[in-house]
Amino acid sequence: MNPKTMDLKTFKGGLHPPDGKEFSADKAIEICPLPEELIIPLAQHIGAPAVACVEVGAKVKKGSLIANARGFVSAPIHASTSGEVIAIEPRPHPMGKALPAIVIRPDGADSWDESLKSANPGDLTAEELKACIQAAGIVGMGGATFPTHVKLSPPADKQIDTLILNGVECEPYLTADHRMMLENTEQILDGIDILRKVLGIERAVIGIEANKPDAIETLRKEAALRNIEVQALEVKYPQGAEKQLIDAITGRQVPSGTLPMEVGVVVQNVGTAAAISAAVRLGRPLVERVVTITGPGIKDPKNLLVRIGTPLQFLVDQCGGLNGEPAKIIMGGPMMGQTQLSLEPPAIRGTSGLLIFRKEDLPRYEAGPCIRCGRCIGACPIHLQPTTIAAYARLDLFDEAAEYHALDCIECGCCTYICPATLPLVQSIRYAKAAIMAKKRTL
Amino acid sequence: MENQLYLSSSPHIHSGETTDKVMRKVIYALLPATALSIYFFGLPALSVLLICTLGCMGFEALSCKLMKKPIALADGSAALTGILLALNMPPSSPWWLALFGAAIAILIGKQVYGGLGYNPFNPALVARVVLLISFPVQMTSWTSPAPLGSGLDAITTATPLGEMQTAVMLTGKLPELAHSGFLDYLTGNMAGSLGEVSAIALLLGGLYLLWKRVISWHIPVAFIGTVLVIGAIFWAVSPEKYPNPLFHLLTGGLLLGALFMATDMVTSPVTNKGMLIFGFGCGLLTVLIRLFGGYPEGVSFAILLMNAATPLIDRFCRPKIYGQAEAKA
Numbered sequence: 001m002n003p004k005t006m007d008l009k010t011f012k013g014g015l016h017p018p019d020g021k022e023f024s025a026d027k028a029i030e031i032c033p034l035p036e037e038l039i040i041p042l043a044q045h046i047g048a049p050a051v052a053c054v055e056v057g058a059k060v061k062k063g064s065l066i067a068n069a070r071g072f073v074s075a076p077i078h079a080s081t082s083g084e085v086i087a088i089e090p091r092p093h094p095m096g097k098a099l100p101a102i103v104i105r106p107d108g109a110d111s112w113d114e115s116l117k118s119a120n121p122g123d124l125t126a127e128e129l130k131a132c133i134q135a136a137g138i139v140g141m142g143g144a145t146f147p148t149h150v151k152l153s154p155p156a157d158k159q160i161d162t163l164i165l166n167g168v169e170c171e172p173y174l175t176a177d178h179r180m181m182l183e184n185t186e187q188i189l190d191g192i193d194i195l196r197k198v199l200g201i202e203r204a205v206i207g208i209e210a211n212k213p214d215a216i217e218t219l220r221k222e223a224a225l226r227n228i229e230v231q232a233l234e235v236k237y238p239q240g241a242e243k244q245l246i247d248a249i250t251g252r253q254v255p256s257g258t259l260p261m262e263v264g265v266v267v268q269n270v271g272t273a274a275a276i277s278a279a280v281r282l283g284r285p286l287v288e289r290v291v292t293i294t295g296p297g298i299k300d301p302k303n304l305l306v307r308i309g310t311p312l313q314f315l316v317d318q319c320g321g322l323n324g325e326p327a328k329i330i331m332g333g334p335m336m337g338q339t340q341l342s343l344e345p346p347a348i349r350g351t352s353g354l355l356i357f358r359k360e361d362l363p364r365y366e367a368g369p370c371i372r373c374g375r376c377i378g379a380c381p382i383h384l385q386p387t388t389i390a391a392y393a394r395l396d397l398f399d400e401a402a403e404y405h406a407l408d409c410i411e412c413g414c415c416t417y418i419c420p421a422t423l424p425l426v427q428s429i430r431y432a433k434a435a436i437m438a439k440k441r442t443l
Numbered sequence: 444m445e446n447q448l449y450l451s452s453s454p455h456i457h458s459g460e461t462t463d464k465v466m467r468k469v470i471y472a473l474l475p476a477t478a479l480s481i482y483f484f485g486l487p488a489l490s491v492l493l494i495c496t497l498g499c500m501g502f503e504a505l506s507c508k509l510m511k512k513p514i515a516l517a518d519g520s521a522a523l524t525g526i527l528l529a530l531n532m533p534p535s536s537p538w539w540l541a542l543f544g545a546a547i548a549i550l551i552g553k554q555v556y557g558g559l560g561y562n563p564f565n566p567a568l569v570a571r572v573v574l575l576i577s578f579p580v581q582m583t584s585w586t587s588p589a590p591l592g593s594g595l596d597a598i599t600t601a602t603p604l605g606e607m608q609t610a611v612m613l614t615g616k617l618p619e620l621a622h623s624g625f626l627d628y629l630t631g632n633m634a635g636s637l638g639e640v641s642a643i644a645l646l647l648g649g650l651y652l653l654w655k656r657v658i659s660w661h662i663p664v665a666f667i668g669t670v671l672v673i674g675a676i677f678w679a680v681s682p683e684k685y686p687n688p689l690f691h692l693l694t695g696g697l698l699l700g701a702l703f704m705a706t707d708m709v710t711s712p713v714t715n716k717g718m719l720i721f722g723f724g725c726g727l728l729t730v731l732i733r734l735f736g737g738y739p740e741g742v743s744f745a746i747l748l749m750n751a752a753t754p755l756i757d758r759f760c761r762p763k764i765y766g767q768a769e770a771k772a
């Protein structure tokens with residue numbers, strides 16, 4: 001199918017950075033071998049960190065529960081291979097500092113826990129399915145890592161009518177979701193069926209950027225039989241941001257300061273849908289995910305199926321090693337990813353990619369004065385005035401920044417990317433947001 | 444390895460389109476018009492261009508030095524101001540007039556406000572208007588084009604707009620030139636300031652800027668559209684007294700102003716809606732000044748007046764943010 005002839009939907013604002021997907025888009029998913037040790041942090045999701053329920057020396061199987069969720073907005077954690085717990089201690093974490101982690105030395109057998117039970121989703125009630133998802137530790141795999149069962153539990157007064165599956169993958173360089181849609185089509189669709197049953201709704205739409213015509217075609221063929229829509233979307237960043245995706249597909253805008261359920265929508269990543277299918281049908285908790293290891297700083301970019309806790313260095317080794325001197329190690333994509341201090345931290349549930357740039361890939365610019373070109377305003381998907389908010393933030397005028405809706409900024413980075421004066425706009429806005437939030441808390 | 448790693452918050456990439464590249468593109472876009480003005484007006488035009496451009500760069504460097512700021516020539520904005528100023532000067536301008544204009548543009552038009560990005564008025568237009576008021580004779584002595592190699596001598600004459608105003612004032616009727624000579628206006632074979640000459644060359648540059656997305660269509664279309672529509676209304680009512688809208692379009696500084704001066708980012712609104720209002724205001728004021736004002740040409744005054752209104756327009760045209768609008772479905 002020619003993407004040009006498709007009826008493409010989109011949102012207002014945004015931009016299209018060079019997508020860098022050619023490094024890895026054609027690489028089929030490979031299974032990453034077992035590293036010498038797996039470092040499994042207790043904090044891998046939004047909400048309270050999990051609480052370890054094993055001790056050093058314990059023998060675990062793949063899928064065994066090793067940490068309990070603490071409270072509703074949290075998620076349990078499972079061993080990603082069979083072996084022995086050799087330490088529970090702070091280890092380097094992708095968020096920057098060392099955080100508590102359960103360290104497992106694999107026994108090499110990689111055998112699944114026998115107590116895990118498979119089930120036929122047709123035999124379970126919505127509540128049972130949701131319990132299954134919660135017990136499997138499923139979180140949003142697009143990077144936000146919000147516990148999935150929370151999103152599937154709207155308050156009684158919120159009528160949900162549409163499930164949107166996020167297969168947009170608008171971050172440049174990342175191709176993990178793309179490969180999943182091509183190679184795990186059946187699992188994704190099965191996960192969608194389960195999600196529809198849990199939510200008790202019919203309408204499900206998979207949103208995919210038009211730069212993945214093969215994924216659109218593959219899914220369309222299968223989805224039609226199950227009455228699932230596939231919507232091609234204009235190639236534009238941040239098309240995959242929740243609010244922009246909802247606007248593009250349903251024409252509804254999530255009111256400022258509320259969640260998608262306010263407009264009757266639940267959004268899930270396609271990878272999450274596949275994980276849900278595995279959790280219910282095979283009884284397998286979330287212990288592995290697809291990660292794109294890519295960028296000009298990697299010799300042989302790949303899409304790897306990675307056990308949670310695999311150190312980044314080990315992933316790089318599987319991809320032919322570093323290509324030249326790395327200057328920036330980024331977990332995630334180039335627009336919203338997090339820079340790393342080293343390759344020691346592990347891949348966690350929200351790790352969609354590992355991107356490495358060399359010095360020559362990153363020109364450095366001196367920030368100049370704002371020339372009032374208005375480009376940041378045109379590019380902002382929330383239609384904010386980044387230049388104004390950032391100017392107030394630089395002067396520590398936080399009330400004014402708040403009045404210009406600083407808190408609505410989704411930190412997509414479009415403004416900083418496009419600014420000819422190379423001002424660190426989103427960086428200033430983040431600073432203002434933190435100050436505004438702090439002030440709110442003390443009031 | 445670790446100590447060579449950059450740590451920073453996202454985003455980690457940039458479009459690569461920096462201020463100096465934007466300025467350079469505007470300079471490229473002015474090349475056809477600049478070349479044509481040198482062709483039509485010869486060496487005097489070249490010397491005005493050089494004095495204005497080098498003058499602006501010199502004053503920029505000097506003021507940065509005096510204020511102990513890093514010298515900001517690399518951003519290209521001073522050179523651009525110089526070229527725009529030259530295009531707004533009569534080809535016969537004496538050297539001291541051009542140099543004085545450069546000083547005003549940079550010192551009074553830009554640096555007193557704090558330099559690039561902070562000036563409320565278009566610096567080249569500030570200079571042009573100050574010169575027009577202080578040196579009305581020199582700033583309104585126009586010469587007929589004497590194309591290079593044509594052997595013609597440049598003789599003193601009036602601009603088409605000037606001639607029209609005089610004729611209407613004296614006889615109450617339009618002169619002959621308001622009905623004919625459009626081919627000459629299109630190519631630029633008429634009296635005027637350096638850059639008020641060739642419609643084709645200016646349009647070419649404007650299209651390049653639109654194509655490269657340096658400017659958006661909003662200001663030029665609103666500006667020119669307003670002039671054409673209002674011009675057409677007057678013409679329809681009383682064609683012997685008011686010129687046809689094409690005459691408005693092709694003579695004087697409308698195209699230069701609408702494509703290159705009004706679109707100056709620093710001094711125009713930042714939102715699309717604001718730009719439409721800005722363009723409309725420029726157009727309205729231009730026609731009113733041309734038809735009823737004391738000066739034959741109103742483009743400069745119109746743009747400067749709208750520059751002054753820009754902060755107000757920006758205040759009124761804050762974009763409607765996501766999630767504050769009513770849901771569409």
Ligand code: SF4
Pocket residue numbers: 379380381382383384385386408409410411412413414415416425426429
């Ligand atoms: S202001 Fe926020 S939402 Fe708008 S472009 Fe910048 S980062 Fe994105």
Ligand code: SF4
Pocket residue numbers: 369370371372373374375376377386387415418419420421422423425713
């Ligand atoms: S993109 Fe940069 S230079 Fe342009 S208006 Fe925004 S802050 Fe100013």
